[in-house]
Amino acid sequence: MELDLSGQTAIVTGAGRGIGEEIALTFAEAGANVVAAARTESEIEETVADVEAHGVEGLAVPTDLRSVDAIETLVETTVREFGGSEILVNNAALNLTNPPEAQSLEEVDAMLDVNLRAVFLLTQRWREQFVASSADRGRVINVSSNSAYFGIPAMTFYGGTNAGVLALTRGFAATMAGEGVTVNSVVPGLTRVDRIEELLAKQERGEVDQIHQLENHPLNRPAEPEEIAYACLFLAYDLADYITGTSILVDGGLELTRSPYTM
Secondary structure, three states, rough: EEEEEOEEEEEOOOOOOOOHHHHHHEEEEEEEEEEEEEOOOOHHHHHHHHHOOOOOOEEEEEOOOOOHHHHHHHHHHHHHHOOOOOOOEEEOOOOOOHHHHHHHHHHHHHHHHHHHHHHHHHHHHHHHHHOOOOOOEEEEEEEEOHHHHHOOOOHHHHHHHHHHHHHHHHHHHHHHHHOEEEEEEEEEEEOOOOHHHHHHHHHHHHOOOOHHHHHOOOOOOOOOHHHHHHHHHHHOOHHHHHOOOOOOEEOOOHHHHOOOOOO
16 A cells, blocks of 8 residues: 555645645645646746655646647646646636526636536546556546535536536446546535635624525535545545546535434
């Protein structure tokens, strides 16, 4: 049993901030080289500097996941610089909150492109390079959202794209099972990223009502980004060799509040 990712290379999308940045750093601490992908070059350059502080190699690849060319460049650059990738973390997502009646076509198209289409296309391209490599063990880890399970009016389409990610997870898991690759999802609930920090600060000042996901929350707090990253790391380890096509809900028990047995 190997609890070490040394010699492996992980592509992490959305690695410039929040959960994606924490995943990149956590994997680097475990010994993996990290290819950090996001639209904002300055942010992923900072992530790579922190990655390399762990004594591994890092590479910043500015990537607009709405572009097929950019997705192909990301994979090609990884193969050229590292010889390939054994781990893919599809973390990037776009959350443009609006109830259905106010959601614009532009917002729908943008979320569809980043949250679902890019996950499919990048996993497709990643699979091609993995099969062509000499690697015998691979991991695809998709970061979804518990909006796939809950009916949240302002996240109706966003939740739909995340439900689609769960379907892609199962489909790719079945497709790649014979190729030495496991494919799983990590499903966070409310997590302390910049946007949530701002909401929590407004809540403390009485400027907004309590965030709905904290009402009756079993643990009475949001997740820290590293708690999501640890779930991803577990799936990357040999410990998870027999786990594929499933989703790990990391929401502090929020799903329990939907139970008919909750008092």
